[in-house]
Amino acid sequence: MPAIVTITFNPAIDKSTTISSLIPEKKLKCTPPVFEPGGGGINVARAIKKLGGNATAIYLAGGYSGKFLTQLLEEEHIHSIVIETAHHSRENLIVLDISSNLQYRFGMPGPVTNENEWRQVLEEIEKMNDIGFIVASGSLPSGVPKDIFARIADISKRKKAKFIVDTSGEALKDAVDEGIYLLKPNLSELSSLAHKEELNGNEVENVAKSLIEKGKCEVIVVSLGAAGAILVTKDIIHHITPPPVKKNSAVGAGDSMLAGIVLSLSEKKSLLEAAQYGVACGTAASMTYGTQLCRLSDTEKLYAEIRNSK
Secondary structure, three states: OOEEEEEEOOOEEEEEEEEOOOOOOOOOOEOOOEEEEEOHHHHHHHHHHHOOOOOEEEEEEOHHHHHHHHHHHHHOOOEEEEEEOOOOOEEEEEEEEOOOOEEEEEOOOOOOOOHHHHHHHHHHHHHOOOEEEEEEEOOOOOOOOOOHHHHHHHHHHHHOOEEEEEOOHHHHHHHHHHOEEEEOOEHHHHHHHOOOOOOOOOHHHHHHHHHHHOOOEEEEEEEOHHHOEEEEOOOOEEEEOOOOOOOOOOOOHHHHHHHHHHHHHHOOOOHHHHHHHHHHHHHHHHOOOOOOOOOHHHHHHHHHHHHHOO
């Protein structure tokens, strides 16, 4: 099976808890927090592990929080390459208000990253052999150049690895301009690539098709949240709709979806099967609480339903 490598420049410790009701100016009693390692690429590697696969996670980590982050990943047996940083890794907070069943997500900014730190990530990728897939996912902290994913795209081409990107803003545009294998944007990110505030109707498919025809990427899986996804290639436009489920959390759904896609592709499944499995993973993640990712049992059940639907 081709090796999968994930890249995370802005990892975090995700702390999730619940409160009886969100009331301003009051001291609120929280339930015992759950600590989990987070950040785009890290979550992709963790979800792949939960699905029975393996990936190597390359990430930046520093300070007491960085050590705790690495400890959490070791407990999950995630193979990692850690680039130590001078500053503390960030910590996020996710709070569920039980009275309203509304979830509040507090994302902290990442630490300032030095040039020698982010360059070490590129060096580690350069040293690796027999890479089948490189997955770059998540935001960029201050100090990391906006064209970093474009630089990784160049390395991927030289190593003949398939480069998959899930990010936003200028980093997304630079990566697409360099050319990548697979892109997983949501509607907002796809709109930004088309220089529009929003896309309506067939515009989603047309913009995705245009990017592929211009050689920006080979495959686009447009994430539609609870509505599923649209798979677009030069030959295929396929809408994938998941069965309805009770949604408990939005955290990690996109990363779980990406994990299902790349793991399936590494197992030589077709693009349609990979996208369908990815939607099953993303939907399964939405069924869990807090910062949990997809569960294999839920994923397999949902995947069977998606495959059997007409």
